[in-house]
Amino acid sequence: xxxxxxxxxxxxxxxxxxxxxxxxxxxxxxxxxxxxxxxxxxxxxxxxxxxxxxxxxxxxxxxxxxxxxxxxxxxxxxxxxxxxxxxxxxxxxxxxxxxxxxxxxxxxxxxxxxxxxxxxxxxxxxxxxxxxxxxxxxxxxxxxxxxxxxxxxxxxxxxxxxxxxxxxxxxxxxxxxxxxxxxxxxxxxxxxxxxxxxxxxxxxxxxxxxxxxxxxxxx
Amino acid sequence: xxxxxxxxxxxxxxxxxxxxxxxxxxxxxxxxxxxxxxxxxxxxxxxxxxxxxxxxxxxxxxxxxxxxxxxxxxxxxxxxxxxxxxxxxxxxxxxxxxxxxxxxxxxxxxxxxxxxxxxxxxxxxxxxxxxxxxxxxxxxxxxxxxxxxxxxxxxxxxxxxxxxxxxxxxxxxxxxxxxxxxxxxxxxxxxxxxxxxxxxxxxxxxxxxxxxxxxxxxxxxxxxxxxxxxxxxxxxxxxxxxxxxxxxxxxxxxxxxxxxxxxxxxxxxxxxxxxxxxxxxxxxxxxxxxxxxxxxxxxxxxxxxxxxxxxxxxxxxxxxxxxxxxxxxxxxxxxxxxxxxxxxxxxxxxxxxxxxxxxxxxxxxxxxxxxxxxxxxxxxxxxxxxxxxxxxxxxxxxxxxxxxxxxxxxxxxxxxxxxxxxxxxxxxxxxxxxxxxxxxxxxxxxxxxxxxxxxxxx
Numbered sequence: 178x179x180x181x182x183x184x185x186x187x188x189x190x191x192x193x194x195x196x197x198x199x200x201x202x203x204x205x206x207x208x209x210x211x212x213x214x215x216x217x218x219x220x221x222x223x224x225x226x227x228x229x230x231x232x233x234x235x236x237x238x239x240x241x242x243x244x245x246x247x248x249x250x251x252x253x254x255x256x257x258x259x260x261x262x263x264x265x266x267x268x269x270x271x272x273x274x275x276x277x278x279x280x281x282x283x284x285x286x287x288x289x290x291x292x293x294x295x296x297x298x299x300x301x302x303x304x305x306x307x308x309x310x311x312x313x314x315x316x317x318x319x320x321x322x323x324x325x326x327x328x329x330x331x332x333x334x335x336x337x338x339x340x341x342x343x344x345x346x347x348x349x350x351x352x353x354x355x356x357x358x359x360x361x362x363x364x365x366x367x368x369x370x371x372x373x374x375x376x377x378x379x380x381x382x383x384x385x386x387x388x389x390x391x392x393x394x395x396x
Numbered sequence: 397x398x399x400x401x402x403x404x405x406x407x408x409x410x411x412x413x414x415x416x417x418x419x420x421x422x423x424x425x426x427x428x429x430x431x432x433x434x435x436x437x438x439x440x441x442x443x444x445x446x447x448x449x450x451x452x453x454x455x456x457x458x459x460x461x462x463x464x465x466x467x468x469x470x471x472x473x474x475x476x477x478x479x480x481x482x483x484x485x486x487x488x489x490x491x492x493x494x495x496x497x498x499x500x501x502x503x504x505x506x507x508x509x510x511x512x513x514x515x516x517x518x519x520x521x522x523x524x525x526x527x528x529x530x531x532x533x534x535x536x537x538x539x540x541x542x543x544x545x546x547x548x549x550x551x552x553x554x555x556x557x558x559x560x561x562x563x564x565x566x567x568x569x570x571x572x573x574x575x576x577x578x579x580x581x582x583x584x585x586x587x588x589x590x591x592x593x594x595x596x597x598x599x600x601x602x603x604x605x606x607x608x609x610x611x612x613x614x615x616x617x618x619x620x621x622x623x624x625x626x627x628x629x630x631x632x633x634x635x636x637x638x639x640x641x642x643x644x645x646x647x648x649x650x651x652x653x654x655x656x657x658x659x660x661x662x663x664x665x666x667x668x669x670x671x672x673x674x675x676x677x678x679x680x681x682x683x684x685x686x687x688x689x690x691x692x693x694x695x696x697x698x699x700x701x702x703x704x705x706x707x708x709x710x711x712x713x714x715x716x717x718x719x720x721x722x723x724x725x726x727x728x729x730x731x732x733x734x735x736x737x738x739x740x741x742x743x744x745x746x747x748x749x750x751x752x753x754x755x756x757x758x759x760x761x762x763x764x765x766x767x768x769x770x771x772x773x774x775x776x777x778x779x780x781x782x783x784x785x786x787x788x789x790x791x792x793x794x795x796x797x798x799x800x801x802x803x804x805x806x807x808x809x810x811x812x813x814x815x816x817x818x819x820x821x822x823x824x825x826x827x828x829x830x831x832x833x834x835x836x837x838x839x840x841x842x843x844x845x846x847x848x849x850x851x852x853x854x
Contacts, residue, residue, distance in 0.1 A: 282743075284741065306780060306782065307745050310745035313747045313784070314746075314747045317747065317748060345782075345784070348745045348782045348784075349745075349782045349793045349795055349839070350780035350782070350795045350797075
């Protein structure tokens with residue numbers, strides 16, 4: 178991507194949080210704009226075409242998902258990194274399925290956030306422990322005996338053992354580097370596994386994924 | 397599918413082979429892999445492993461002798477087991493007796509002393525063996541009276557194996573005993589299940605024996621003379637029973653007492669770890685916050701309430717089971733409590749959920765202890781808990797990026813990790829592993845097998 182300083186756009190409905198993120202990101206990235214709701218976010222991103230959009234999952238006018246859906250077809254090069262403080266897995270998965278390249282919680286430290294932004298800007302995928310847990314949960318539910326649903330594309334509807342292993346380690350709080358060391362693979366391979374999980378998450382038409390989200394919402 | 401966490405770093409392997417009852421993946425074999433995977437060498441080549449002969453903690457069917465031999469000669473453990481069983485049948489039981497002797501002579505992985513050394517000093521155990529032998533001698537006499545030579549030849553292996561088992565049972569260290577108890581569970585279950593099934597079982601056995609006896613008598617009915625020695629034998633038995641009966645009774649009673657003593661010891665250990673988790677923890681907190689009187693009062697009140705409800709309502713302190721009905725609820729409770737009491741952030745990632753049973757409550761208690769420990773000692777500002785419910789087992793990982801420690805140098809009196817976590821898990825048949833290095837933080841992994849009935853419900 179463009180040099181060492183990615184251009185970042187911040188979308189969050191809390192002004193305090195936006196300025197907090199701005200100061201935490203410091204000089205490693207260039208913050209090119211902010212917005213506090215869906216409509217101004219779409220307009221602003223359309224205008225300044227940032228490398229990375231830091232996107233709050235919860236926005237008053239329709240949620241972060243709406244922003245991604247509106248911009249993705251026209252600007253596929255803009256990458257979205259979802260951010261949230263709450264625990265609603267179905268919303269997080271919805272933003273990811275709409276096209277976000279990763280998800281981190283708002284409790285993340287400044288240094289980690291900068292790292293995540295750089296990685297998303299470079300085309301990688303960023304999974305926080307919580308997202309890894311959600312994904313494991315989503316792909317595990319309903320896969321027990323007697324609950325098998327016919328799937329259109331088995332390759333997309335299931336995680337491989339290795340992918341599961343990588344996700345588990347992410348959920349346990351391991352960094353990519355630590356995962357690579359633990360599994361005797363390169364960091365690049367870890368990234369490949371995570372990207373492939375993201376692809377499955379976005380493309381899978383799996384019944385269970387929809388049902389899992391519904392169950393979660395009801396619970 | 398590849399087994400997660402199949403690989404462990406060398407320091408953990410070394411530690412697992414140490415004294416603790418941890419998930420001893422002592423390099424023998426990945427539990428997720430099929431048995432033939434063990435054969436790393438071409439078939440037909442025996443390659444002797446260096447190092448002393450040791451019985452592994454995992455991967456054992458009875459005493460782990462087959463696994464020990466397999467690891468030594470570099471062969472598949474299943475092959476060794478089949479050879480042993482065939483040999484036991486062919487030799488009329490002598491190999492089985494040799495197995496028990498080997499069980500006593502080969503130390504368990506990570507220990508230096510075998511059971512035999514301890515057994516020789518166990519006077520009570522030796523008295524029990526003498527009692528057992530006296531019973532067998534009577535059986536032998538009866539067998540020769542009945543001309544049942546096969547029984548007579550079985551007596552010697554039986555005497556050796558029986559004596560060995562009695563001594564092993566009495567002298568095995570606690571964790572090995574827990575393993576033995578689990579293996580014997582299905583057998584013991586027969587006698588304790590319910591009165592009705594027990595009655596049916598006894599009746600069935602009695603009817604079969606009776607039918608067999610009547611048939612045997614009936615077939616010999618032309619030769620009534622046989623009944624005469626039978627009467628003699630009956631007299632002989634009565635005489636022996638009158639002579640030795642009280643002694644045998646006392647031995648049987650001793651075994652019962654022994655069992656009760658063990659149950660009591662386990663209860664005591666349980667109480668100790670509960671007191672440690674609640675009262676001692678609170679006292680430690682009070683000392684640290686001595687300058688904040690309000691907090692001290694609050695802590696003392698909470699502890700008093702907890703202690704009262706334990707003493708008078710029978711609700712154990714730190715028992716998560718009463719307050720949270722599911723595993724996820726329990727983990728969240730740990731998160732709340734530790735965040736409130738210790739002022740560190742606890743990040744929780746949950747995959748799946750299931751109702752709590754006694755085993756999982758123990759797992760949660762261990763997880764709580766690990767989390768509190770991390771909050772108190774690691775210096776990290778964030779602790780992550782990852783809990784995953786799978787059909788067969790439940791795992792909880794507690795991780796911090798704090799200062800870490802060298803697991804080899806933890807003093808024995810640091811009760812937290814040693815007793816509350818490891819022993820608590822071992823008592824319930826679970827596993828605990830602690831991975832830490834100075835400067836690299838600590839991760840405690842806890843795994844508990846789920847009960848089959850429950851797994852099928854979920």
